[in-house]
Amino acid sequence: MPVTLRELRPVHVIGVGMHRYQFPSETPYIHMGLTALRAALTDAGLEFQAIESAHVGTTGCGMAAGRVMFRHIGSTGLAVQQIENASASGSFAFANACLEVASGVRDVALAIGVDKYGDQKRAVTKEGINRLSDTASVPLVKYALLCRTLAREKGLSAEDLARVGWKNHNNASTNPFAQFQKPRTLEQVLNSTRVAGDLTSLQCTPRGEGAAAAIVVSDDAMRSFGLNAARAVRVLSSTAGSETLPQGREPGSVIAARDVALRTYREAGITAQDLDVVELHDAFSIEEILYTEAFGLCPEGHGHHYLREGRSAIGGECAVNSSGGLIAQGHPLGPTGVGQIHEIVRQLRGENGDRQQANARIGMAHMIGLGSVAIAHVLRKD
Amino acid sequence: MKLCKPDLYKLSDDGRTMLLRAARCSRCGGLSFPAANYGCPLCGAGPECCSEEALSGEARLLEFITIHGKVAPGITPPIVVGEAELAPGIIEEIELAVPEEALTLDMIVQAVPIPIERDEESVLACRFIPKGAL
Ligand SMILES: [Zn+2]
Numbered sequence: 379m380p381v382t383l384r385e386l387r388p389v390h391v392i393g394v395g396m397h398r399y400q401f402p403s404e405t406p407y408i409h410m411g412l413t414a415l416r417a418a419l420t421d422a423g424l425e426f427q428a429i430e431s432a433h434v435g436t437t438g439c440g441m442a443a444g445r446v447m448f449r450h451i452g453s454t455g456l457a458v459q460q461i462e463n464a465s466a467s468g469s470f471a472f473a474n475a476c477l478e479v480a481s482g483v484r485d486v487a488l489a490i491g492v493d494k495y496g497d498q499k500r501a502v503t504k505e506g507i508n509r510l511s512d513t514a515s516v517p518l519v520k521y522a523l524l525c526r527t528l529a530r531e532k533g534l535s536a537e538d539l540a541r542v543g544w545k546n547h548n549n550a551s552t553n554p555f556a557q558f559q560k561p562r563t564l565e566q567v568l569n570s571t572r573v574a575g576d577l578t579s580l581q582c583t584p585r586g587e588g589a590a591a592a593i594v595v596s597d598d599a600m601r602s603f604g605l606n607a608a609r610a611v612r613v614l615s616s617t618a619g620s621e622t623l624p625q626g627r628e629p630g631s632v633i634a635a636r637d638v639a640l641r642t643y644r645e646a647g648i649t650a651q652d653l654d655v656v657e658l659h660d661a662f663s664i665e666e667i668l669y670t671e672a673f674g675l676c677p678e679g680h681g682h683h684y685l686r687e688g689r690s691a692i693g694g695e696c697a698v699n700s701s702g703g704l705i706a707q708g709h710p711l712g713p714t715g716v717g718q719i720h721e722i723v724r725q726l727r728g729e730n731g732d733r734q735q736a737n738a739r740i741g742m743a744h745m746i747g748l749g750s751v752a753i754a755h756v757l758r759k760d
Numbered sequence: 761m762k763l764c765k766p767d768l769y770k771l772s773d774d775g776r777t778m779l780l781r782a783a784r785c786s787r788c789g790g791l792s793f794p795a796a797n798y799g800c801p802l803c804g805a806g807p808e809c810c811s812e813e814a815l816s817g818e819a820r821l822l823e824f825i826t827i828h829g830k831v832a833p834g835i836t837p838p839i840v841v842g843e844a845e846l847a848p849g850i851i852e853e854i855e856l857a858v859p860e861e862a863l864t865l866d867m868i869v870q871a872v873p874i875p876i877e878r879d880e881e882s883v884l885a886c887r888f889i890p891k892g893a894l
Contacts, residue, residue, distance in 0.1 A: 505796075506796075506797075507767065507794050507796050508765040508767055508768050508794065509768075509794065509852070509853065510765075510768060510769075510780075510794075510852055510853065510854050510855065510886060511841050511852075511853040511854055511855045512832045512833070512834040512835050512855075513827060513831060513832045513835060513839075513841050513853060513855075514852070514853040515832075516831050516832050518831055519825075519827065519831060519832075519841060519853065520853070522825050522827075523823045523824075523825055523841070523842070523843055523853075524823075526823055526824075526825050527822075527823050571828075571829070572828040572829075573827075573828055573829040573831065574825060574826075574827045574828060574829060574831060575825035575826070575827075576825075579829075623801075623802065624851070626851075627822060627823075627843060627851060
């Protein structure tokens with residue numbers, strides 16, 4: 379039987395940092411990456427020399443981005459690897475850092491996501507297989523089609539969809555790291571530019587760039603560096619999967635998301651009802667509604683009621699995307715999954731200011747990447 | 761006129777409809793679309809087990825919407841796209857050559873050749889229209 383993360387050495391997030399997500403600019407990725415890294419080191423109370431390995435999630439920086447960046451903070455000889463897994467690049471970088479510490483091969487590992495808005499070249503274009511519709515590999519279209527079906531079958535309204543954008547834009551409005559920091563009204567979200575079907579632009583993730591970093595350590599490192607245990611957040615599970623053969627019209631991404639969420643609960647020894655905060659892949663508003671159901675935060679078919687009743691708002695049962703999510707904090711791809719860890723760690727430490735979910739103790743970061751791949755981590759403040 | 765995506769479809773004998781090029785697997789008996797040269801997506805058998813099987817191009821329309829933004833290269837919005845069942849269990853995204861108002865759920869649609877301009881050349885694309893309008 380394979381072992382789970384929780385059965386290995388305890389892994390703690392001890393430091394997190396970010397460079398604000400922003401629209402594509404001339405800012406060098408090295409500046410953004412080092413800003414996030416220095417913030418994470420300060421947060422941890424560590425020097426760069428202590429980092430034994432770095433896992434760099436990026437999609438648009440080009441080959442070998444890590445060393446080009448790290449030589450401006452110290453050529454310490456640390457192990458460096460680059461991970462590209464579309465939207466989930468940063469999440470997989472974090473998973474690898476956790477697994478290294480858990481397995482015992484490292485005591486201090488860094489996950490860093492950094493990205494520029496790149497050429498977005500996708501391997502699917504090299505498959506050599508056409509599709510009947512040129513939109514067939516565009517997830518937005520698949521979700522917009524599903525919105526129409528759910529409107530008919532479950533009474534999901536255009537206003538329900540807009541409500542996700544409304545909540546997440548307002549969450550982001552007080553988040554200094556968010557790409558959008560403007561409070562929005564429901565009407566503004568509803569009446570923004572129509573993109574596909576009932577989905578409007580303020581319900582869709584923007585193009586962007588930025589950086590996020592998280593440092594994970596073992597118990598041994600906590601002791602030897604004299605780190606502040608009161609600020610450590612334990613990583614209970616790290617679980618990944620990908621799509622299975624489609625059955626009917628349910629998107630493969632939703633099936634994979636559900637499977638990974640349920641497995642990660644088992645591995646972490648929790649249930650959905652234990653979650654106080656969740657960051658999830660709301661590239662499009664409908665996804666948040668579908669995933670809150672798929673994750674068991676509410677019954678199937680009740681995602682829009684759960685949202686309407688404020689149960690996923692900050693102060694509700696479980697704050698979903700308190701950062702603003704992909705819609706409003708932004709989605710620079712490489713950093714996104716690490717940015718989720720940043721938000722959850724701050725929530726669980728009680729350091730999240732205006733966006734603090736009261737008494738938050740357990741959180742989940744859940745990400746989808748093109749393909750689709752899915753990955754989730756459960757974190758707990760002991 | 762050349763076909764826009766000849767790997768996916770071919771003209772029927774009378775030239776009024778498009779036949780879709782699917783693949784049948786001799787190991788599992790499963791049908792897949794589009795046909796690919798890599799093997800059977802259902803059971804993993806090698807490409808030597810897959811042979812072409814033409815579908816009539818008739819499909820059941822499961823959903824449809826209008827795309828307003830330029831969400832993919834090669835499209836000129838607004839366009840109407842849908843999901844349709846091409847054969848039992850094979851659900852694909854399709855482009856429709858009629859406005860939303862001409863469509864109803866579960867209606868039978870038919871793949872037909874429609875001339876379009878691509879790379880400054882006229883080619884025949886595969887679009888779907890209500891079967892009754894044929
Ligand atoms: Zn087969």
